[in-house]
Amino acid sequence: MSLLVVGTVAFDAIETPFGKTDKIIGGAATYASLSASYFTKDINLVSVVGDDFPAATIEQLNDHGIDTTGLQILKGQKSFFWSGRYHNDMNTRDTLATELNVLMSFDPVIPEAYQNCEFLMLGNLMPAIQLKVLERMAERPKLIVMDTMNFWMETAMEDLMKVIRLVDVLTINDAEARQLSGEYSLVKAAQKILKMGPKYLIIKKGEHGALLFNNEQVFFAPALPLEDVFDPTGAGDTFAGGFIGYLARTKDVSFENMKRGIIFGSAMASFCVEKFGTERIIDLGQDEVEERVQEFVDLVQFDITLV
Numbered sequence: 001m002s003l004l005v006v007g008t009v010a011f012d013a014i015e016t017p018f019g020k021t022d023k024i025i026g027g028a029a030t031y032a033s034l035s036a037s038y039f040t041k042d043i044n045l046v047s048v049v050g051d052d053f054p055a056a057t058i059e060q061l062n063d064h065g066i067d068t069t070g071l072q073i074l075k076g077q078k079s080f081f082w083s084g085r086y087h088n089d090m091n092t093r094d095t096l097a098t099e100l101n102v103l104m105s106f107d108p109v110i111p112e113a114y115q116n117c118e119f120l121m122l123g124n125l126m127p128a129i130q131l132k133v134l135e136r137m138a139e140r141p142k143l144i145v146m147d148t149m150n151f152w153m154e155t156a157m158e159d160l161m162k163v164i165r166l167v168d169v170l171t172i173n174d175a176e177a178r179q180l181s182g183e184y185s186l187v188k189a190a191q192k193i194l195k196m197g198p199k200y201l202i203i204k205k206g207e208h209g210a211l212l213f214n215n216e217q218v219f220f221a222p223a224l225p226l227e228d229v230f231d232p233t234g235a236g237d238t239f240a241g242g243f244i245g246y247l248a249r250t251k252d253v254s255f256e257n258m259k260r261g262i263i264f265g266s267a268m269a270s271f272c273v274e275k276f277g278t279e280r281i282i283d284l285g286q287d288e289v290e291e292r293v294q295e296f297v298d299l300v301q302f303d304i305t306l307v
């Protein structure tokens with residue numbers, strides 16, 4: 001049951017109250033595919049980098065079972081670069097720089113071997129490119145999960161609305177849900193966004209967990225209370241990768257299974273924030289993942305009798 005992941009593969013420079021990095025490896029598709037690789041080994045990547053991107057990182061992705069035939073390396077061009085600074089609450093951040101570089105001329109090609117994928121993670125990327133990917137799929141995947149960001153709401157709203165109309169699950173954070181809908185109440189925001197096209201909406205609330213909506217139901221999962229949050233970059237993509245990776249492994253796209261997917265995604269995101277960049281999720285043991293998921297189960301389980 002193959003999973004196709006599309007999104008940025010990038011360099012990031014991050015500032016948090018705990019420290020600062022120079023250019024490190026980042027990108028929505030990097031985080032999402034690494035996270036998904038703990039659940040399924042049949043992962044294909046479509047993205048673009050410049051020839052400044054380290055071959056060793058591509059090898060690391062391959063070592064995780066991620067096929068990079070669809071990762072274009074554009075000669076003489078620079079990889080996508082993003083830089084951000086977190087506020088003291090570690091839940092909010094300012095984007096300091098977004099340099100599109102290779103994204104400007106990226107024409108996504110879906111290799112023949114990727115065409116039969118049943119799960120598609122349309123990770124954060126220029127909406128016009130997300131649209132092209134959808135147009136170039138010979139068959140519609142069984143489930144399309146899409147992630148996006150305030151940057152694209154500000155610069156490419158028209159294209160963004162076209163993509164949102166075509167996907168099954170949209171994942172955005174609370175501030176983005178408010179921006180997209182013009183509603184402060186997340187319940188009202190969800191009602192409006194579900195009318196834009198997706199059947200399911202996941203609103204990520206950072207350290208306050210995540211909400212899953214469809215037209216009839218709502219589910220809430222907390223985030224694991226962690227002693228130290230070091231760097232939240234990529235937590236949303238790691239969450240999405242764990243979510244879709246779990247659905248791909250279990251081949252079940254029901255609301256009930258999505259609830260479990262949210263717990264697996266949240267567990268993966270809780271690892272991501274413990275170190276800078278991809279450092280924590282590059283080398284996790286299966287036992288660590290299982291223990292973390294059990295911590296979630298223990299966190300929310302209680303006995304209650306209604307009289």
Ligand code: AMP
Pocket residue numbers: 008010011012025026027028081082098124125126149151152232233234235236237238
């Ligand atoms: P997250 O913290 O989950 O929102 O994801 C952060 C990652 O998304 C970073 O590694 C960035 O390289 C990448 N990123 C930042 N801005 C954009 C953008 N406008 N489009 C696509 N990816 C982005």
